[in-house]
Amino acid sequence: MASVQDFIPQPYTGTAESGSFTWSAPSNIALVKYWGKKASQIPANPSISLTLNNCKTVTTLVFEKKEDNGAFSFDLLFEGQPKESFRPKTEKFFERIREYLPFLSQYHFSIDTSNTFPHSSGIASSASGMAALAVNLMSLERQLNPDMTQEHFDQKASFLARLGSGSACRSVKGNVVIWGEHAETPGSTNLYGVEYTPVADMFTTYQDTILLVDKGEKQVSSTLGHDLMHGHPFAERRFAQAHENLTAIKQALATGDVETFIKITESEALTLHAMMMTSNPYFILMKPNTLQIINKIWEFRAETGVPVCFTLDAGANVHVLYPEANKAEVLQFIANDLAVFCQNGQYIEDQVGSGAAVVA
Template sequence: MNFEKKNFFYRKKQSTIVDHTNGVVTSKSHSNIALIKYWGKQNNKIQIPLNSSISYSLGKVYTVTRLIYKEKKQRNFSIRILFSGKEKTSFLPKILEFFHRISLYCSYLRDLNFIIETYNTFPHSSGIASSASSMSALALCIMKIEKKLVSSLNLKEDFFFKKASFLSRLGSGSACRSIYPGLVVWGFHKSIKGSNNLYAIPYPYEVHSIFTKIENTILIIDDKPKKILSSKGHQLMKNHPYARDRLKCANKNMNRLISILKIGDFQEFGELIEHEALSLHAMIMTSRPYFLWMKPNTLNVIHSVWDFRKHSNKNIYFTLDAGANVHLLYPIQEKTFILKWIYSDLFSYCKKIIESFCL
């Protein structure tokens, strides 16, 4: 069902807004790391993916957002943004664009002034999906306001999170996956019941126990903001010579992952996510104009992981997001041995190591 066309999330009537529309809401939302990567958007659509994706939300990597709102008379957006306690006017254009996009579904926003206070537990814009956690945290705050202000609305939990995911998508595509813990799917795939392009869903099928307790260690190779943002990379898929092949490969890999998650083959899982990571960066390196997000130490880490895995027979695999930093995934049962190796052999390649886990 196309909920967007059917106005499933549409909020038009101002008569439903109650009095005393001043208050504060706070939400926390986690970053996520995609196993099957979403890369590229459908033409002439707002934040609609070329292919379905699936991700883990990450335990210790999150954004906390406090949204202060106050009623006003002028129906235009008035927003201040404080990031880690400091005014951040550079964030304003993206936030204003987001508010304009979602105002069709949250018309009450035009009646309010906002102060957004937010911070991350990880470096911003360095390729650890900060837009995913920040936009989803903001969307969750907005849904909390909607729940308070719209007196006629008895928000069921399912609707609350679906709409939060829907709104998040309009700010950052991958943000819609950060609404939920665990394995989360976004984008229609014929083999996944309930999957759609408008919002994410929790992965609906059986998952082997080995995939329910996975450690995630993030190696911060470069903590500076990326020179080329992910949004630019998505745009370059429009005329990419290998876009069609990438779409076929992503769909095939999703089918493969469904089987792997059920049977619990960690080696197959690891090889698949590494292939997906390298495929993503291959698309980046072969776009026009072409560019690189990997740094020399990204490659040093990858080769070290391959060598260590070969000689130790440990289940440690890497994946990459749209940046230079490396995510290492491995079962919790092997944490002690692997973590000791990470600090002894990989620390010299990093600015920082973040110990996290898959929710």
């Protein structure tokens, strides 16, 4: 297991005057949720997520050596157009990772980003965006350090992504990723995400249809929500519950136990929102249509026996999870009974993917 010190590089032996890289990195959806964090983007409890395949960010990093080594120098574009609103977050990210990538102030960067999912669709892009930027920067470091191993590349990319957005560390590698120290998971760490294996074949092709209930900006930021776990009356029990649920869902994923998978996944989704509703100040991110969808899913599962379930992120949208073998009937159910509860009838079809990838 790597430590923080392992990510502070020795003097570089390679050179790179100019060039470019393009990577894609997907979003992910947590099954066991992390809610609450400590300093330096350290999670208060471990989490486990499914890596998505279609909802991803594609980022091109163009770099050129500059004369001075002072301030950071970068241009930001979104879909080819200047996007100055991204500057404060990028500047903050660079400050956080300067110690681990000392070359940052030696280059001028042009960072051009686009998402494969619709803008303002309610899909969090911070995880995919920061993961995509992190693997691009690691590609440059690998040019400066030609002896870098693939394992180090993956671990450090996840480590850096975490410093930009906590859940981004789960978007670098693997179908299923664990982030956070967990006594029953050897190699687990708070510093970066680790791929969980073995996973039953059915879960490597699991489907996730994302129902867009509300495409507006969240009323409460995730950062504020995490902060409200400090002093939360149910925090300690919640953190313990996450450890217990992670142990159980790991076993379910390994053995193909769909019944346990459904039970824990739905309970975790509702627990996340229960923590929001019982914090001080309290808030509700679910919408009436979110509840309508949940009840419809429960009714459909009871009537048909089809193993479809839901999870929620910190918002109103619903992720409908189900085996690939049931894809046709579940999509028919969504079109007939659930799309009416989506904003403009919109939803996104996705499935489990494998993480960040170089774009040719």
